[in-house]
Amino acid sequence: MNPSALARQAFLHGAIAILPLSLAVAPWGLLAGSMAIEANLSAWQGQGLSAIVFAGAAQLVAIGMLKSGAGLLSILLTCLLLTSQHLLYGLSMRPLLAVQPLRWRLGLGFLLTDEFFALISQHDERQFNRWYALGVGLTFYIAWNLFTFAGIVLGQRIPNLQGLGLDFSIVATFVALIAPRVRDVPTAVCVLVSLFCSVLFSLWHWETALVAAGLLGMAAGFVCLKLQGVRR
Amino acid sequence: MIWLLIVAMGIAVFLNRYAFLEPRLPLRLSSNARQFLGFAVPGMLTAICGPIIFLPEHQLNLSPLNPYLLGALAAVALMLWTGRVLLSLLLSMGLFLILRTGLA
Numbered sequence: 001m002n003p004s005a006l007a008r009q010a011f012l013h014g015a016i017a018i019l020p021l022s023l024a025v026a027p028w029g030l031l032a033g034s035m036a037i038e039a040n041l042s043a044w045q046g047q048g049l050s051a052i053v054f055a056g057a058a059q060l061v062a063i064g065m066l067k068s069g070a071g072l073l074s075i076l077l078t079c080l081l082l083t084s085q086h087l088l089y090g091l092s093m094r095p096l097l098a099v100q101p102l103r104w105r106l107g108l109g110f111l112l113t114d115e116f117f118a119l120i121s122q123h124d125e126r127q128f129n130r131w132y133a134l135g136v137g138l139t140f141y142i143a144w145n146l147f148t149f150a151g152i153v154l155g156q157r158i159p160n161l162q163g164l165g166l167d168f169s170i171v172a173t174f175v176a177l178i179a180p181r182v183r184d185v186p187t188a189v190c191v192l193v194s195l196f197c198s199v200l201f202s203l204w205h206w207e208t209a210l211v212a213a214g215l216l217g218m219a220a221g222f223v224c225l226k227l228q229g230v231r232r
Numbered sequence: 233m234i235w236l237l238i239v240a241m242g243i244a245v246f247l248n249r250y251a252f253l254e255p256r257l258p259l260r261l262s263s264n265a266r267q268f269l270g271f272a273v274p275g276m277l278t279a280i281c282g283p284i285i286f287l288p289e290h291q292l293n294l295s296p297l298n299p300y301l302l303g304a305l306a307a308v309a310l311m312l313w314t315g316r317v318l319l320s321l322l323l324s325m326g327l328f329l330i331l332r333t334g335l336a
Binding site: 019020021023024027041042045048049052053054055057058059062066072075076079080083084085086087088089090091092093094095097098099105106108109110112114117118121165167168169170171172173174175176177178179180181182186187190191194195196197198199202203209210211213214215217218219221222225 | 233234235236237238239240241242244245246247248249250251252253254255259261264265266267268269270271272273274275276277278279280281282283284285286287288292299300303304307308311312315317318320321324325328329332
């Protein structure tokens with residue numbers, strides 16, 4: 001096969017691989033769109049959030065803060081902290097992506113979401129294919145924006161869409177990504193510590209609750225792994 | 233004003249995503265760092281789920297009848313049992329919606 005056919009095939013495989021998660025993000029996207037309308041953003045601004053920011057949690061929190069009259073700077077800072085797990089993702093994918101040409105780094109960097117990371121970080125240097133990664137990222141981007149659009153349209157017609165528990169979809173999605181990975185004690189410890197800390201820190205209203213909890217969970221898993229190594 | 237915020241948020245999120253992809257950043261990952269980062273998916277994704285499950289509407293809910301908790305447990309069971317992502321997602325979301333209406 002010639003290179004462009006191979007690239008197209010890899011792109012298509014990536015698009016298919018992310019399809020279940022792209023569909024699962026529907027309720028979350030609907031929520032992002034409808035909440036923007038509810039907070040008196042224009043339809044364009046609601047869509048702009050998804051098209052430019054492309055980070056569900058940050059979008060929802062920013063909209064909530066706008067509604068409660070928070071200032072620009074505090075929203076921005078919260079957004080920066082809330083999405084700081086992406087720093088970790090970038091660090092983790094550095095061996096794969098930093099060697100790519102600039103336009104690929106910029107493009108795949110922009111598309112680096114939780115879901116993208118969960119799928120692509122399983123690959124090592126040999127398995128990694130940038131066209132596959134682009135298929136994953138771009139499909140998810142398009143799905144996210146389509147569902148946001150649907151949310152904007154529905155939000156203008158159906159009131160109180162956020163009372164439906166649409167946020168459960170993110171739990172179901174992430175559980176589907178996490179559960180198959182919990183095969184050893186260190187990973188189980190990581191998950192339990194992270195779960196406990198995330199609830200505790202959120203109760204304490206830390207703005208860095210999620211990242212702090214995630215880091216502690218990762219540290220706990222890592223320590224556990226090292227202890228296992230010592231004992232053997 | 234809103235547009236300024238949207239663009240600024242876009243830049244903030246992109247900086248988080250891109251920062252460590254920049255090859256000119258002098259940084260080499262040790263094997264320990266790589267092992268640590270190997271826990272990023274379970275660690276971070278779990279942290280995002282925690283408050284959604286146990287703090288619905290910003291109230292602590294530790295009841296075993298919490299629909300978010302039951303839905304999440306169902307998703308774990310379905311995923312381990314069937315190994316199929318879309319099936320687990322659809323069934324657990326369906327169960328969640330039923331529980332939510334039924335237990336409300």
